[in-house]
Amino acid sequence: MRLRIFTEPQQGATYETLLAVAKATEDLGFDAFFRSDHYLKMGEVSGEPGPTDSWVTLGALARETSRIRLGTLVTAATFRLPGPLAVAVAQVDQMSGGRVDFGIGTGWFDTEHTAYGIPFPALRERFERLEEQLEIITGLWRTPPGATFDFEGSYYRVADSPALPKPAQDGGPPVVIGGLGTKRTPRLAVAHADEYNVPFHQPNKTGAAFDRVRAACQEAGRTKPMVYSAAQVVCCGRDDAEVARRAEAIGREVPELKENGLAGTPAEIVEKLGAFAELGAEHVYLQVLDPHDLDHLELLSAEVLSKL
Template sequence: MRLRIFTEPQQGASYETLLAVAKAAEDLGFDAFFRSDHYLRMGDGTGEPGPTDAWITLAGLARETGRIRLGVLMSAATFRLPGPLAIAVAQVDQMSGGRVDFGIGTGWYDAEHTAYGIPFPGLRERFDRLEEQLEIITGLWRTPPGETYDFEGRYYRLADSPALPKAVRPEGPPVLLGGLGAKRTPRLAAAHADEFNVPFAHARETGAAFDRVRAACHEAGRTKPMVYSAAQVVCCGRDEAEVKRRAEAIGREVSELRENGLAGTPAELVEKIGTFAELGAERLYLQVLDLHDLDHLELLASEVMSKV
């Protein structure tokens, strides 16, 4: 099981804070540093100092880290046009030496769209746009050098695109899709994803979502392996007092975190991670909400990661 650190900087984090977490995660041996792609805080508070753009952040981290993989869970298809997004992701991939994983979804948080003047169509259209974006972005990356790319869809049209720049790998960065959708999500994953992620769900829901994607892959005749992963909020302590202290720091109750995430002593976390491994998960994204508590990362590395 590979453990990845996942952050939510829209809740209030500067680039310098994210850099400190990313460097600590790299030094401690975590597999990847990921961040959300949101422009507005969720819940109470001001969100100060304000949102940071996901791909600008990763561009900076690409030059200030050397081993750890970098990515997003997930970029919203509503935020960016597919052509410019393909350019940005390929450039960050080049800047990192091929260490980018590209997660994309429909977008769901309507309030952030209203706050920053971003159109927010209905769910059906958002899925339609996501499907076209996946075709375009991967098509641009995979167009052989010297050839051009064309696309004619309902929402996007590309003509005589030079399909540049190129990512480090000819096929482009690995693509992540995820969610609990029962129909279109598994079909899109089977067609486009290298990795399928289930965020913040109980083990039973996670296993059911994995099975739906496996079935969609079989129906599509897919032979390429799929990586399965999950994301869970994490709150670890050496004893109950330390668990409680960390839960209070993020405004959560220990009992709720134990029910809905990974909370407790290292031994408790190792046991629950094993449950996700039994379902077929190969990677687990640990949602770290207190980005100033680097001792938390050290504990997770020494007492949890070393045992899974």
């Protein structure tokens, strides 16, 4: 199992704060640094100094790190046109030497769309647009050098595209698709994903979602392996007092965190990670909600990561 650090910058983080987290992620032995793709804060926080763009951030971090993988969990398909998004992600992949994982989803937070003038279609249309975006983005990346790419869909048309630039990774960055949808999500994952992620659910629901995607892979005759992963908020402390202090800092209650995330002493967290490992989770994204608490990362590295 690989542990990945996952941040939520819209809650309040500068680029310099994210850079410090990414460098600590690399220095402490974690597998990857991921960030959300949001333009508006959630809950009772100020969100100041305001949002940072995910792919601008990752492009900068690509030049400031050398080992860790970099990605989004997940880019909202509503935010960007597929062609320019394919260009941006391919460029960041080049800048990182092939260390990008590309998470993408429908987008869901309608208020942030209103706040920044972004159209927010109904869910069915968002899924249809996401599917067309996936076909275009991966099609552009996989078009052989010297050939052109065309696509005619209900929402997007691509004609005689040179399909440039190419990502550093052959065929493009691994695609991550997540969610608990019972029909459309498994179908999209089977067709387009290298990794299927279940965010913020207990092991029983996570396992059921994994099984639905496994069944969909088998039904479709997919032979390419699928990576299964989970995302969990993390709140670790050496003792109960330290756990309580970190929970208070992120506005959460310890009992709720223990039920719905990874909270407690390192031994408690290692035990719960074992439950996800038994379900087949190869990656676990540790959602770090206080990006200024680098001591938290040091504890997770020394007492959790070292035990896996």
